[in-house]
Amino acid sequence: MKSSFEAARQYFEEAASVIGLSESLRDLLVTPEREIKVQVPIKRDNGQIATFIGYRMQHNSARGPMKGGLRYHHEVNADEVLTLASLMTWKTAVVDIPYGGAKGGISVNTKELSIDELERLTRRFVDEIHDLFGPDKDIPAPDMGTNAQTMAWIMNQYEKFHGFAPACVTGKPVELYGAEGREEATGRGVGILTLAFLRKFGRSIENATIAIQGFGNVGSFTAAYLHQAGARVIAISDVSGGIVNRNGIDVPAALEFAAANKSLTGFPGGEPISNEALLMLDTDVLIPAALGNVLTEQNADSVRAKFIVEAANGPTTPEADAIFRKKEIPVLPDILANAGGVTVSYFEWVQNQQYFRWDLSRVREELEKYMTRAFHRVWTISTDKKVSLRTGAYILAIGRVSRATELGGI
């Protein structure tokens, strides 16, 4: 199986070839502008010193300040962060928000740290890199292992050096310059585009069957949106396993159960199913919304879904992608499908810059506009050039970034 770094590079090269991008521009666009790796030492609660490694990879700023999440996870490494940073460059370009791409992370098992230790870790990381990010340079956001509280610490620490600057980070608590609708944004965007996707094939959402892997932030809001739109959500899962019910899962009850029990284990509204079997279900739409690399050459042949919507980042390996093309299963790619989160992050930054707060209905309306506009552009490119939606999305993104690079010069 290819690494996520190789997979992203392959998708880039395919699209670059279709548009005849020069070797020199290809070189420039795959080379990150800056790679930051710093030591992040903290004093543990027991008085001992612990040393961590923090990364911020700034991939490309041709279209604006760089944007991307900050991940706290024990498997964080330079290659992975760099790959995710490049995906952010393409994602922000696909939805046409005025940003480039970056990503950061600290290699740490958050379960082993107390809340005070996590706060010290975050503040120390900001001490190390505060000159290298900020509202007009690079704007971090939550990702795996970080949340609105982490963003509040980042803002507070950054402001000790630079003064009032809420736009230095997004995904903040709503009480502290955060945006209404940020929490639901990625799942809502996935839901909006699932409807648009089905409509293109003459399919209505009414009673369309949906299987969703992952019931965290993205999976749960996706399920809620599609359920409300009239779809039949027949399977959901989390790390502990899944639930299937061909008559339709009572999604509001599942949301309540998961909130109360922190897990779907024991949810009474269906039969148990494994995460692997969920991917093979006979369903109209399959939505991986948990981990990367779950659809591979080992299982792609057994997938029976009619459509795939990539809510997770990188759920499909290039080998599986090729199998889906052969089987004519249309795939809505991650850099388009899950761009709702970064789009509402952009709205948060805009509100912070203007000292003006939007209400939830405005956020939702603008989100729908940005997502559907991007979807129709990608659709047109893929139809005109007879390529997959993934290649279409990369063509749109690479075209925009390379044009900005040529116009601005070096």
Ligand code: NAD
């Ligand atoms: P989350 O941590 O809130 O939820 C992850 C879900 O996946 C949980 O239900 C968890 O139990 C489940 N899970 C974990 N390991 C699993 C396994 N081995 N098998 C099956 N399920 C498993 O994370 P999230 O924010 O919902 O992110 C999910 C995916 O979406 C990730 O790939 C992330 O990179 C991507 N994404 C998230 C956002 C966002 O705004 N949150 C934006 C873009 C992309």
